Amino acid sequence: MADLVLPAVGPNASLAERLRRVIPPPEWAVFEDDVEAILALKRRRNAVVLAHNYQTPEIYHGVADIVGDSLLLAREATKVDAEVIVLAGVHFMAETAKLLNPDKTVLIPDVEAGCSLAESITANDVRLMRARHPGVPVVAYVNTSVEVKAESDVCCTSGNARAVVESFGVDHVIMLPDEYLARNVAAQTKVRITAWKGHCEVHERFSADDVRTLRDNHPGVTVLAHPECPPEVVAEADFAGSTAAMSDFVGARRPVRVVLLTECSMSDNVAVLHPDIEFIRPCNLCPHMKRITLKNIRHALETNTHEVTIDPAMAERARRAVERMLAS
Structure with missing residues (x-):
């Protein structure tokens, strides 16, 4: 059977051709109306879409303005001039964007887009860890809630974890919540790391x-x-x-x-x-990332849902941990 070919018309024809390796033309035809609507809404509302690397190609390549891992999204979130930020990712990423842009509107298209790591630890758990290891710095993976960040000294991502751990110049740190990330970093440094028992379900x-x-x-x-x-x-x-x-x-x-x-x-x-x-492609899918779709990105921009809000006192403490990460 001959390949289906999209007609070379419309503003997204070249994008459809570039994506045909991962999005077949009949599937792209389903996405095209939402892509065009989102592009128009972004212009009208002075909005940008930040998309994590785990978003599907029609989002990542079709409507996102900034794409990358958690560290890059955190850095770039501090530079955007837009009035509205739509975070195509999971909830802790939207919280981080709001921490770094307290005066902007930050939207998460689905409030149920969570994270097994973020849900594996609470602020009270961090306080208990501090009590068991007095004076030991706490490094919180960015994959944590704002409440956990507020109880921590500094955040890190998988891209800068070793540098952050070593930045204290001490021989012992607490690193949470990902046990495997902590163990993999411990294999690369002389710093002793006490880990939490959280894991990424992917x-x-x-x-x-x-x-x-x-x-x-x-x-x-x-x-x-x-x-x-x-x-x-x-x-x-x-x-x-x-x-x-x-x-x-x-x-x-x-x-x-x-x-x-x-x-x-x-x-x-x-x-x-x-x-x-x-x-x-051995495919392990993140069900939380897949809660974000073109349709709910469009809905978020049309209805201003769901807006991320953080208690100002909590935000001030958590922001320090994120800013220390970005400065390291």
């Missing part, structure tokens, strides 16, 4: 056996792992790094065949940029 499912099977079934494949994966997975991989670091690796090294051990849509989004590279 990355914890990868195993060392998965990596070995991938190598057996796809000879010559280059394996890239996210540091939220278990340490034995990271040990089997060719490279471990944040989603931004994985994307940079693919662009710089240009492996013939590659697998990204992270959320499904990451491979789709990087594949659009590198049509000559073969991507093997």
Whole structure:
């Protein structure tokens, strides 16, 4: 059967062609009205869409103004001139954007877009950790609630975790909530790390056996792992790094065949940029990220829902932890 070809008309025709490797033309036809509506709404409302690397391609490539990992989104959120920020990601990311832009309207298209890591720890848990380890600095992964950030000394992302841990110049820190990220960082530094027992429901499912099977079934494949994966997975991989670091690796090294051990849509989004590279896709999907859709982004801009609000006193304490991360 001959390939279906989209007619070369309309403002999004070239985008549809670029995305046809990951979005077939009949599927793009379903998205096109919402894409055009969102682009018009952004202009009308002076709004921008910040999208995490785990968003689906029609969002990531179709309507987002800024894309990246948690660290990049946090940095870029401080630079936007728009009056409205729509966070196409999960709730803690929208909270972080609001912390850094207290005078702007920040919208999360679905308030139920949560995170297993953020839900694995409370502010009271942090206070108990401090009581058990008096005087030990607390490093909170950015994948935490604003209440947890407010109880912490500094935040980090997977991209700068080691640098943040070492920035204190001490021999012991508490790192929470991701146990595997903490253990993977501990393997790279002399600093002793006391970890929490939280796990990412996407990355914890990868195993060392998965990596070995991938190598057996796809000879010559280059394996890239996210540091939220278990340490034995990271040990089997060719490279471990944040989603931004994985994307940079693919662009710089240009492996013939590659697998990204992270959320499904990451491979789709990087594949659009590198049509000559073969991507093997063992798909672990994040149900929380997938709550964000073109339709609810459009609805958010049309109705101003759901607006993120944070208690000012809480925000002041949490903002310090985020700003220290950005300054490190």
